[in-house]
Amino acid sequence: MGREEEKQSFWDHLDVLRGVLLRVFAVILLCGIVAFVFKEELFAFVLAPKYPGFVTYGVIADLCASFGIPYEMKTDVALINTGLAQQFIIHMKTAFCAGFLAASPYVVYQLFRFVSPALYARERKYAVGIVTSAYVMFITGAALSYLVIFPMTFQFLGTYQVSEDVVNMISLESYMSTMVMLSLCMGIVCEMPVLAWMLAKAGLLTPSMLVTYRRHAIVAILIAAAIITPTSDVFTLMLVSVPMCLLYEASITVAKLAARTVRASELKSETLGS
Known part of the structure; x- marks a missing residue:
């Protein structure tokens, strides 16, 4: 329709x-x-x-x-x-x-x-x-x-x-x-996975890019967590940074799923075209 x-x-x-x-x-x-x-x-x-x-x-x-x-x-x-x-x-x-x-x-x-x-x-x-x-x-x-x-x-x-x-x-x-x-x-x-899905569907982001810059992202997350919760104990820092790291990993998984759907759609279009 x-x-x-x-x-x-x-x-x-x-x-x-x-x-x-x-x-x-x-x-x-x-x-x-x-x-x-x-x-x-x-x-x-x-x-x-x-x-x-x-x-x-x-x-x-x-x-x-x-x-x-x-x-x-x-x-x-x-x-x-x-x-x-x-x-x-x-x-x-x-x-x-x-x-x-x-x-x-x-x-x-x-x-x-x-x-x-x-x-x-x-x-x-x-x-x-x-x-x-x-x-x-x-x-x-x-x-x-x-x-x-x-x-x-x-x-x-x-x-x-x-x-x-x-x-x-x-x-x-x-x-x-x-x-x-x-x-x-x-x-x-927390919109990170949703944004990753949209960018991957648009072809502006690939899972390999997220994997390549994983270490850089972890360092940035730790810095951001330290700024958000400027406490002196490691436990609180980990309490904030771990969910953010999990969101980044979820973004990689979501980007992979989006890339697969894009490839499947392209293969289907090529098959119908031929």
Whole structure:
């Protein structure tokens, strides 16, 4: 089946897009309002990594104990507010982010539904796989940041002192901005296999290129992990770098699969042509 036979003018497409955006905005607003109302539950989730009882700290302590590695749990860090309206503004921003995250499956579906009529059936099939994979990988990266990377970063930087005379007073705004930044960064990093698939399908990337530069990539990953989580222990560095290395290895496997499908398609075309 080819593209949609019904031809629409530019203004018709614009009118359809306006309807899609209005529905998307309405769902995001509704989810944001719900998140805003449930303030206690929302910030209990957002502020959980600052407490010593956070689930990740317990898992790391148990793992370190099983391997005989000393692990010192730092005390929780108090957050402060430095602006008159800052807490209310942060509450609104956090509720909006939570609403957007909750509505994101609907947002992706509506946008894809708007674009899909312009695609052939085969293109639509690949697009569904790519969009779904990209969404799942981004959510996975954000979850990894919330559960591992941000707690480790906050525990180290939030309790780091150049002198006992200098007391840390972390602002709520700094806490939230760091969490959002790391979540976005890890979400983008986890798109590596999806990007490898797309580039390999387009012929711009080959598995041999990824294998050749594997050592360089590992060094870059270790440097990036050290920057993301500037802790002094090797265990935390490995905790962050190992998933990134696994993503790189997954990108090699995905690129190989994409290259095979391209070769199979070319052989099929040659066979039909002859």
